[in-house]
Amino acid sequence: MTALAWLIPAALVLGALGLGAFLWALRSGQFDDMEGAAYRALEDDPPDDEIT
Template sequence: MTALAWLVPAALILGGLGLGAFLWALRSGQFEDMDGAAYRALEDEPPDDDDAPRR
């Protein structure tokens, strides 16, 4: 029974943190361009030298 005293509040806190992170991402515009990444993956042109990762 004492395990429930720790698990229920821990689950509520973690759920609240997850909800808060989702709402923060929603407000900061993370989900604005859902199709852009799919189209960029299909482009035939190579990326610019400025966008290429450095080795």
């Protein structure tokens, strides 16, 4: 029973940290350009319609 006394709060803290990291990534624009990120993961050259 004493293990549950620290496992449950530890799980809640880790869950809150994960949620906080997800919300931070969402607010900082990490998920704005999903197609571009997928393209950059597969190709070395930029797309033709990209203006540089």
